[in-house]
Amino acid sequence: AQSEHPVRFVLVDLDGDPASVRALPAALATGEPQLAIRRGTVHVPRLARVPARTALTPPADGAAWRMDIQDKGTLDHLTLLPSPESDAPLAPGEVRVAVRAAGLNFRDVLNALGMYPGDAGLMGSEGAGLVVETGSGVTDLAPGDRVLGMLPGAFGPRVVVDRRMIAPMPEGWTFAEAASVPIVFMTAYYALHDLAALRGGESVLVQAAAGGVGMAAVQLARHWGAEVYATAGPGKWDTLRGLGLADERIASSRTLDFEDAFRAATGGRGVDVVLDSLAREFVDASLRLLPRGGRFVEMGKTDVRSPEDVAAAHPGVMYRAFDLAEAGLDRIQEMLTEVLALFRSGALHPVPVSAWDLRQAPEAFRCFSQARHVGKIVLTLPREWDPEGTVLVTGGTGALGALVARHAVTVRGARHLLLVSRRGEGAAGARELGEELRALGAEVTIAACDTADRDALAALLATVPAEHPLTAVVHTAGVLDDGVIDSLTPERLERVLRPKVDAALHLHDLTRHLDLADFVLFS
Template sequence: MAIRDGRLHVPRLAPAHTTAGLPVPDGEAWRLETTSGGSLDNLRLAHCPDYAAPLQPHQVRVRLHAGGVNFRDVVVALGIVNDPRPIGGEGAGTITETGSAVTDLQVGQQVMGLFNGIGASAVTDQRLVTPIPDGWTLTQAAAAPIAYLTAYYALHDLAHLQAGEHLLIHAATGGVGHAAIHVARHFGAHIHTTAHPTKWSTLHRLGIAEPDIANSRTLDFEDHYRSHTPGIDVVLNSLTGDHLDASGRLLRPGGRLIDMGKTDIRHPDTWTADHPETTYQAFDLMDGGEDTIAALYRRLQPLFHDGTLPPLPTRSYDIRHAPTAFRYLANARHTGKIALTL
């Protein structure tokens, strides 16, 4: 397998037409899994007895109506990244049961948040879900948590982005990219972006001006932003290799590169030696634990409700056609988010 121009490539033979989709197990104790890494054809809907286990005091059981799909899910399914967590980490649905210590959530309430996989029914810690904002659909809600939590955590908690600073968002038409644009605009930062040229119209619709858009597929963005900015203060990175190094060269003294990528993680000391007076930090959303997620929700909820942070554009697939959705994401064809409906 290989990553070329931001797309995942694996050798594969598949039927020309597949319409039936993945078989759905009986009952509600099942989730999306892969039998082995290396091919998206290995995705399946499999029984998961853990989903039927009695709740712990601080847990809730949710009947999921939709689940979000992220790049991490694709690279795990392909065996590129070794991550023991199940495929599918976010969703939205209706609470069907609460643990004995849960007081702020009720049965029948619609919530969105982080889950241990995508299936008909899922269990999670109460701190990892939050009520769905008024006016949002369940599909929109399912696609929002990881993108907005990641963007806010990266830019606020890790980068300490300040008003007036210059921010470069790579692959800005994806889910986290969309979310980061809205979050950074709220913070008052100068926003600069990269994306594939075929997706620049998406950035125009988000209010990004032509001088603040560059090509994510080539290294031309380095010269472009060297001549169009006084230097970059923060990079929100998802690129690899030479693109990552070029981003480091754009940072001015005190600059911070926050890396949400999974396939080219650098050592902070080596980074600083190569890019003096700058810092590098790779992260995973769950690094801070459940209490951090709950604190992020408290900051995000008012911004959801007043429209500062809107729903993200979302393309949906029936969960029985998860392999098709994963291939679409792997080929970098999408803008915004992809969701699986149940």
């Protein structure tokens, strides 16, 4: 539309941040034809010379690997290293897990940058996946069970963990959702319940409350009946409002104004508990919000204080810096069980999740380090197609679908294809395509189905045999009815969008509970 009417249309890509909406008038005044606004900053398309970045590439031979860093100090040095220990024989009480998604934490970013105090351990410490094998003594889990929990070295396809570190996934959760839960909710639970002994009727200040642990802490504190005060960047305040916090209990985490604001909001009483993750003068200001004494629980790693010094400067204040691992495996198992029970009862809800393919980990780490996210960042693990699984190709008898089907068999190793089109075997060239693919060693089913019809698609998916479950979905189907913008009509748009968009939505809804390796949409 813009290329046909360059003066009439301006294209603006907004991120939904209130600051971006406020920047819109000034952005339009520039006269630029295309703009993107991110957190209030206006960007325009320009050619620039930038360094090439190669995505992380798993070994082609199937050898065990995990992502880590050898030369710390820059996120560009993230790499994939051999991980033979993930294939080692299991000891009693151990479980081997095929990781599907892994949570990214502040510890991982500090570790990569060489800023973590002490031994940070393996990168990746939580995730979700499928049980592959159980050691002796593990009787309540079996291969194929979906689990979540603390998975040391989770930035790789397989890990070995102590049974006490994992639990069955709740029904209906995706692996990405499940991977976002263990550390943030158990950290918040351990800090507020075990260390601070937060009680109903008390007040708590949660710093950086739009992050994963912060959002978990707000939910838990409100569930226990505490009064919650919270800080976050101004662009994330709507997130805190969505958690049920009133404006007078929200302040910026980027200035020290929260001290006066919350002192005034509490009538000078301050709070009973502080859950902190900030540093330097922000810690000092937070401590001053405990004028009656109280508990200061520090989960940050960059400005740990001495409990004795804090007690001397702030009488009555108990200061505790902590790491979740110090709770011990038995308590971790108890907390994981208690937290998941709160989810099942509806008292807690997963935080917002941004999922990145692990092969784009450097970009995900940068997003985290610049605090551009809300909630939790999760890395999903790349997977090979299971040759025993079924690959569904919509528009499978068309020119594009046929190319995809041949690629699936000859390159990706697919052995079971379900090719779908509106005419099925009656489509031109369908029979010949099936014979060609069968000659290459694949079992091929060509079916007639209107994938934009949800009920018809559901019936088709029900025919996929259990012994060859759906492994991948490739949606190539589409109808061409283009033209200049002035010639388009609602009827022409409906004709084009129905098989493309409606079918994509139905495919998404009807397969989201399955363990797909790929879900591919052609434009």
